[in-house]
């Protein structure tokens with residue numbers, strides 16, 4: 001094969017995991033690392049300014065903005081799947097909530113036959129990843145690349161949220177990432193002095209001067225190049241022409257839970273029959289590629305509000321916004337530094353449960369259809385999602401070219417048990433939002449108002465549930481025939497090819513997935529350096 005360029009490690013996808021991996025590998029000056037990202041540089045004010053960042057979610061700005069296939073469990077609706085398309089990946093468009101997940105989830109991964117992935121194995125990596133401005137040891141790091149801070153919004157809604165939790169006798173916490181996840185609290189965010197801290201800002205920007213770290217943006221990889229069972233490089237499009245890049249040591253796919261399986265399948269690695277249907281020569285039959293897709297099904301309660309402490313579209317709100325913009329320019333504080341999903345909680349819907357089974361995101365604006373529907377006025381929202389759904393979906397190719405949107409099927413609410421469990425979360429979160437301290441901030445319940453009987457609630461869930469943006473699991477780590485990578489993240493049956501991103505999670509974690517994806521990158525770097 002004739003190559004246009006050659007590097008030791010070629011990493012495809014500059015997202016949460018890919019940025020962490022590239023930075024850690026290139027700490028060793030004797031290796032040279034190439035990071036390839038399809039999107040742009042991700043360093044503009046829209047990315048960095050927290051409230052501006054929200055405009056990326058309903059649009060194609062730095063966003064692949066995928067749709068799912070029609071979901072039988074959601075009355076045949078198509079779900080929405082925003083995914084970051086820029087250096088920093090989804091961490092450049094996400095809600096900045098800093099959460100690691102529950103220790104039991106990682107212990108479960110290890111118990112499934114993945115040594116080295118128990119919580120106690122990963123805690124030092126979470127600490128190494130983190131620069132927390134308030135919290136320190138033994139649970140938190142203060143010297144890592146990822147800045148984590150308290151919100152700088154000074155919102156009265158925080159107190160109202162905590163008071164509502166107290167009124168219901170719920171635990172109150174000031175740290176969702178300490179020894180006990182359960183409780184109601186205000187989220188810490190991946191921000192520094194009121195600005196977003198994406199994976200690119202954490203891991204790539206400070207290391208731009210390294211001669212052994214090359215970053216290419218605006219280049220979409222089309223496939224992995226194989227020689228027999230060995231990955232030798234990738235083929236990508238850089239603007240018009242096709243370019244072939246050699247990986248002298250390894251190719252790493254970090255394109256995320258939806259596009260890593262897509263790239264494997266485009267390279268002839270995946271379920272043989274599916275590839276043959278599309279005319280793709282089967283290089284390696286690996287039936288688990290694209291299977292086991294899991295995502296948190298999420299329902300959003302909506303409320304109208306007259307409070308100008310919420311973000312909305314109104315004349316008075318416009319004046320307030322202008323004042324807040326001026327304040328943000330001066331101090332990097334106030335409403336413009338909001339991540340919207342400011343407060344939340346991890347709760348058990350039944351006291352006998354061993355772990356919290358639902359997560360709440362309390363949002364200081366009205367969220368309707370991922371902010372794709374906007375109306376006049378002000379409002380509030382409370383998301384409730386199911387942390388460990390039973391439903392399993394898949395990612396399949398939509399066609400034989402990388403431009404063909406993958407067929408994404410999270411199979412939301414396919415298992416009726418998920419509907420019933422989420423219904424418990426619905427009732428709990430609605431009760432919380434009706435507590436006097438929060439009731440004072442809203443004037444009317446919206447779409448959930450008429451859902452009172454269990455059947456009405458189930459029907460409403462099927463009408464409105466969608467993602468809270470945590471797809472994982474589509475290139476699952478494990479040892480069985482349906483596993484795609486081993487515990488060192490090497491693709492089964494092939495050489496010099498790894499997967500390093502959220503797709504390797506065997507099961508969903510109970511929490512948000514950005515920091516865990518970075519830690520997957522951190523861990524991969526350690527394993528790859530040890531392998532030499």
Ligand SMILES: Cc1cc2nc3c(=O)[nH]c(=O)nc-3n(C[C@H](O)[C@H](O)[C@H](O)COP(=O)(O)OP(=O)(O)OC[C@H]3O[C@@H](n4cnc5c(N)ncnc54)[C@H](O)[C@@H]3O)c2cc1C
Pocket residue numbers: 012013014015016017018036037038039057082083084085086087088089090091093094095096097098099219220221222254255256257259263402468469470471501502503512513514515517
């Ligand atoms: C709207 C939204 C809100 C979220 N909110 C939170 C939150 O508040 N807190 C939290 O912890 N998590 C949140 N998440 C989830 C979290 O950000 C992701 O789980 C995490 O970033 C995934 O990391 P990754 O490395 O697996 O993939 P990504 O970060 O998505 O990176 C994949 C990268 O690969 C690139 N790529 C794909 N295909 C190709 C190709 N063919 N060639 C080259 N490059 C390619 C993509 O452009 C992208 O940059 C949110 C996600 C979204 C979308």
